[in-house]
Every structure is written in structure tokens, then in C-alpha cells.
Amino acid sequence: MQRKAYVPGLAALLAALVAGCTADTGTGGSAIDSKAGGPKSSVAAPGKYRTLREPCGSIGRSTLKDLLPGAAELPEEQQQRIFRGTAVVTYDTDRRVGCGWKADSTDASHVLSVDFERVVSYDPAVSDDDRAQEVFAKKQAAAALPVPADPRDEKGQESTATGSSPSQPQSPSTTPKPTPTGSATPTGNPSGTPSGTPDGLEPRVLDSLGDAAFIDDVLTGAGAGSTAQRRTVSVVFRTSNVIVTIVYGAQPARTTEVPDSKELQEKAQSLAGRLAEEFSD
Template sequence: MQRTARTRLAGAAMAFAVAGGLTACTGGSGGDETGGTSGDATAAAEPAPPGRYRTLPEPCGAVSRDTLEQMLPGAAAKAEQEGDEGGASATPSPLEGEAALTYDTDRRVGCTWQSTTSLGSRQLNVDFERIVSYDSEVSDDEQAELLFERRAEKAGVGPGEEPSRTPEPDAGTETDAQGEGDAPDGGSGGGPDAMAGAARDGGRAAASPGERSETASPDSEDTPEDDGGSGDDKAGEPELGSPSPEPSLPPRRLGDIGDAAFLDDRLRTSADGRSAHRDVVLLFRTSNVLVTVEYSQSIADGRRTPESAELQQYARDLAQQLAEQFTDG
């Protein structure tokens, strides 16, 4: 009897163990099905949309001849002279430009133009960069915006700064007459024309922080003709620059070019004070493309500096033309 009871108890224990194992397997199977469904839903999430632009313009043909002739004094005359002389030239014509070396013209292209006269030189560079995001959760536009903000911060332009607008064409005369009127959009000392006018008229506009211009010569009546050299060489040159140290218009955001834009302005003078060089860089974003316009002027005359307002206005006008090409396309 005892042996029979023990056999029955052992059989009951085995049956209970088997039933518990089946229950555990059933629960585990249910958990796997739930996890698989969640993973499939995540994998099915749509990636960020691609950028609007897939190609870039031909850089050396993006700037019109009229614009180049205005921004590069003396270039047209040199191009005509080379055409009259005939023959192949080792260097490209000043108005043709020189394309930047690139390995993928759908990702980045650029072109440089330069003109030189007896009074100095000017250089123009345009650069087009198409941004592509390699993160499926970040769109091309978002990646371009991120890179734009990084470069703006590097130039000293804060993210919360109020963008400025392009002044009216005739605003310079009116602003000069008003003197130190209210600055548009919170700018200091008036707009570009106002500050340029103040410098030319002997105004006492304070130089911006970091300005390193040379002190003005006491003789304020000097003219470019007094500097020597033939008048023919200077005939194609517009205003040489400010006869007194003009304050640089500060780096700032611009509100009327592309989706976002900022401008940077840097003035450098030689150690001996005999020459000055100004770089104006304007960067704007349109969708997933970053466009950089860099316009520079060098003057071999320690009594003058390249005019900040003039160079900035040329850069802004060109940037607006380039932005319109993307809009029209």
C-alpha cells in the first residue's frame, strides 16, 4: 500500500510540473509577439524628407557680366585688351572667372574673379554647397540649418539677433541729412549708407570693437590723383575708399535673402600701415543649399581704407540675385 501511494504522488508531481512548463512557454510566446509588433512599427517609420535641390548651378555663369563689371573695376578693360591682342592666355579672363576644384559638382562648386589696378585689387568668390543629411531622422533642410547656425555663431552672430533689411536705394541721401538718426532694426549708428556718409563727412561715428584701421591723415583734402601714377590707370576705378578710418558695419543677420542669411565684415591693415584689406562674407541658406559670397578689396594707400558700406551693399545685391535664381528655378 505504501509503495502504491508513493507512485501516485510522484505521478501527480510530474503532471503539475508539465502543466507549469506549458504555461511558461505560452506566456513567453505572447511576449515575443508583442515585441515583434513594436519593432516592425519602428522600422516602418518614414525617413526625413530629402532637400528641395538635387543639383547646383554652374558657378562661373551664375554672376552676370554687368554685375562683374561693377564689382571688379578694370576687369572689363583688361578683358577687351586681351581680346584685341588675341592668342591663348595662360590665365582666364577676369570676367570669365576660375572654377574651384571639386570632385562632385552636385555637392559643391565655386568660382573666383579678380581685378587689379594701380590703386589696389578686388576679388569676388561665390560658393554653392548642397547639404545632404546621413541621418534618417534629420532632413537635408534641418542639417543645412544646423550648419548655417554653426557658421553664424563662429562669425559672432547670435541666434536671437533681429535680422536687418536692405535699405531703400535713395535712403543714403536722406539718412546723411538726418545725421545720427534712429538706426533701423536696432542697428547702431544708422544703416550702411548712414555710416558711410558719416565717415565721408568727417562724422564722429565710433569704430566697432576690434577695429584696427589706421588713424586718418590730417590732410583731409588729399585725392587719389595726388597719390601719383597716371590718370589713365585710375579711370576705371570707382571711389578708392574712405579717406578716414571708417567704422566697419558689424556682423549681423539679414532678413531679406533666402531662408536665412548673415553678413561678416573684417578689416586688416599691414604692420607698416601702408595698405589695408577688407573681407566681406555673406552666407545665406535656401532650403538645403548654402551659398557664400565673399567680396574683398585691398588698397595700397595707408591714408585710406576700403569702404565697409560699399562692399557690403555690393555683396548683398549679388546675394539677392543668386537667391532669386534658386527661387525661379
């Protein structure tokens, strides 16, 4: 009789233990499912470029001969030294590299430099491309490009001159923007002005070059005690998370000559186009 009373008690105890284990498992499974279905932190996509091209070897010799006239007439040893270029010393060649060339001839002196900067965002919510766009925008603002005139304003000014009321109010976009202050370095000589630049060749935004681009053109004096004039053309463009800066300048040997803006701009833009194609490969 005592044995029959013991068996039902044991069965009840086992049933309770099984029910407890089932309840715990269900609770644990709900917690896991809830966590798995919760919000996940998003990380911005990395930039397209993880490395940079070697700058001194990025320009072919035939192109350098065109950009540095007079160098090809020198002895072979001097040509080799000029066309080899001088690498810019940087602390991190994965982030920034550069190279410079210089050649003197009987007619003029020419200088050329290229700078490759790979922008990396350390904010997981901001992509490398977005950070590069911010850096590029600062460079463009530092160049203080002229604000293009609004055709509506010209029409309004003509109406005012004839004594009638302008059909459109003056657009605030014609008001020159103040040059921003900050750590960005202008691409041209900060003491110079784009004086002497022909119409249509003023510093401006460039289309169809990388993701964004602009050109600057600055005419300055050659230096203290000299009446010669130096023109410096800068082309800056961004492709994904890399910003390329080309600086091309010339100083004629004759003090009465002014460097040709059109020629310098065309050559600098042509070089920029070649480099943009190489980065896109």
C-alpha cells in the same frame, strides 16, 4: 452494410479537413492584418535641390564689371580671362562648387568668390533642410557676430548713473558669447577684427534673404611688410538645403585709404539677393 459505415466516416474526415483549413486561413489573415496595421518607419523629406548651379556662369558680365572696377578698361583678351573666373577644384560637384575672380586697377585690387554647398543628410530621420540648418548655424557661430545690446540695459545704466536703482536687472544676453571651437571655418580673416566698421554696418544677421543669412565685415592688414589695409565682406545665406557664401574684398592702392565698408556691403548683399532669386526659380 459495410458501405453505409464507410460513407459517414469519410464525411467526418472531410469535415475535419475543411475546418482545419479554415482555421489556418483565419490565423494567416489575422497575422497579415496585424502587420499591415503596425507602425511604419518614417523617412525625412529630401531637400529641394538635387543639383547645383554652375558657379562661374552664375554672375553676369555687367555685374562683374561693377564688382571688379578697372577690369573693363583692360584689353578684351584680359577682360575675357578675368570675367571667366577660376573654378574651385572640388571632389564632388553635386555637393559643392565655387568660383573666384580678381581684378587690379590703379586705384585698388578687388577679389570676389562664390561658394555653393548642397547639404545632404544621411540620417533617414533628419531632413536635408534640418541638416543644412545645422551647418549654417555653425558657420554663423564661427563668425562670432556681435551680440546686440538690450535697450533695457541701456535704461538701467542711465538710472545707475543718476544715482537711482535700475528698473530692470541687467540682461545676460549682453554678455558676449564665447567663440565656439570646431571644424567650422570663419568667413573672414580669423586674425582680423571688425574695427573701422561704421555704426549700423557691424557684422549682423540679415533679414529677407533666403531662409537665414548673416553678413561679416573684417578689416585687416594687407600682409607682412605692407601698411595697406584690406576689407573683406562675407555674406552667407541658406535656401532650403543649399548654403551660399559670397566673399568680396578690396585693397586700395594708397596706404592712407581704408576700403569703404558701406559700398562693399551693399554690393555683396545685392549679389546675394540676385543669387537667392535664381535659386528660388
